Amino acid sequence: MLKYVKYVILFFILFLTLKGGDTILNGLSPWDAFAQMGKFSTVITSMTVGFILLVLIVVGDIFVERFFCRYLCPLGAVFSLTSRISLLKINKLNDKCGKCRMCTNNCSMGLKLYSMNSIRGGECINCLKCVEVCPRKNPCVNIMDKDVNPSMASSFAIAIFAGIYGLTNFGNSIITKAGIASTNSVVSNNVNTADTSQNSVSTSQNTKYKDGTYTGSGTGFNGGTTKVSVTVNGGKITDIKTVSTDDTPRFYQYAESTIPNEIISSQSSSVDTVSGATYSSRGIIEAVQNALDNAK
Numbered sequence: 001m002l003k004y005v006k007y008v009i010l011f012f013i014l015f016l017t018l019k020g021g022d023t024i025l026n027g028l029s030p031w032d033a034f035a036q037m038g039k040f041s042t043v044i045t046s047m048t049v050g051f052i053l054l055v056l057i058v059v060g061d062i063f064v065e066r067f068f069c070r071y072l073c074p075l076g077a078v079f080s081l082t083s084r085i086s087l088l089k090i091n092k093l094n095d096k097c098g099k100c101r102m103c104t105n106n107c108s109m110g111l112k113l114y115s116m117n118s119i120r121g122g123e124c125i126n127c128l129k130c131v132e133v134c135p136r137k138n139p140c141v142n143i144m145d146k147d148v149n150p151s152m153a154s155s156f157a158i159a160i161f162a163g164i165y166g167l168t169n170f171g172n173s174i175i176t177k178a179g180i181a182s183t184n185s186v187v188s189n190n191v192n193t194a195d196t197s198q199n200s201v202s203t204s205q206n207t208k209y210k211d212g213t214y215t216g217s218g219t220g221f222n223g224g225t226t227k228v229s230v231t232v233n234g235g236k237i238t239d240i241k242t243v244s245t246d247d248t249p250r251f252y253q254y255a256e257s258t259i260p261n262e263i264i265s266s267q268s269s270s271v272d273t274v275s276g277a278t279y280s281s282r283g284i285i286e287a288v289q290n291a292l293d294n295a296k
Contacts, residue, residue, distance in 0.1 A: 002071045003123060010074040030054035032276035039257070046254035047276050066108055069125070083121030090130065091118045091147065092139040103130035103139060118142075208235035209295035216291030220247040220255075220283025228260075228284065230291040237264050240288060247280050255280040263288055 033050035036043050043051050060067035069076050092103065094117055103113040106129045111119065113130055131139045140147045209232040217227045224246035231239035240260035245252055255277040262271040269289040273281035 005071050006073050006077040006080075009072060010077040013074055028053070029276065030057055035275050036254075042254055042257055046250045048250075050276070065110070070109055070123075079125075080122050083124075086121040087144050088126060089118055089120035089142050090124065090126070090128075090139055091142045092130070092134075093117055096136060096138045098136060100135065102133045102135065106130065106133045113139075209237070209292065211235070212295065214291040214294045215243060216287045216289065216294070218283040218286025218288075218290060220245065221251050221277075221279040222248060224248065224252075224283065226252070226280075226283040226287050228287040228291060230288055230295070232295050237267055237292075240264060245283075247283055251277040251280040252283075255284055259284045260288075 028049045029047075030050050030053040033043050033047045033054045036047065057068050057072065060071075064070065092113060094115070097114060101114045104111065107113055108127045108129060109123050109125055111123055113119065128141065131141060142148070211232050211234065213229050213231045215227060215229050217225055220226045226245040226247055227243040229239075229241050229243050230237060231241075240263060242256060255274045258274050259271065259281050263269055263285070269285050269292060271285065273285070
């Protein structure tokens, strides 16, 4: 029954995203918590739920192979549904089986292969361990109802991925040559809106600002307004302080502990957002840029 939990998680994520947008899950991802483990105290205070989930996943993996993949991964749930129309399946006739159950014992997903004649997609991830370990060579890879050598199946999969990659690059090349897209059209992940992407021209280290303290505002998580003061001394950014914020505290504190220092270090508002506090980061970046526009 545990294998159905990932479908519940998938539905839960889709429901929350449709209701509250892609920011409503900020701080809940165990992978965001893992990515920020170098700032442990911040993870504990700002990403508590994500950290707890990460610990549970690690403990589960100690006792069960591929614990997260089997029971919790929402992307695994998507693949499980779509792979049911796969052209590849594994045939394994029960009447040719012995009593060793080596296929089942070595299955990465814990499937009861000893009781199946064939399996296509679903919970099977096509690791082909059952094909490799069977002493009777009973399981076999089948593509479009034809048994094939496992190495041929692997080559077939590699060829498909290589073909998709090649077609994608070829298509991009054609589009670029046709003038539909530009090779320089890179979208920055630290700009809040199209308007700010035009106004937030990189303030390089060579840019000089008028000395003084300037105030700017930006929009952060859930539309919360953030106001900051930026101090310029000797033509350089020397200090950034929060004047006020309507942002969600746990996300804002996470972003505030990193973004101002990076802006001062680079002397530019063109810095990366903090994973797990993307919108709060954008609010600070926009507010700083707004202040710097007055300092030029």
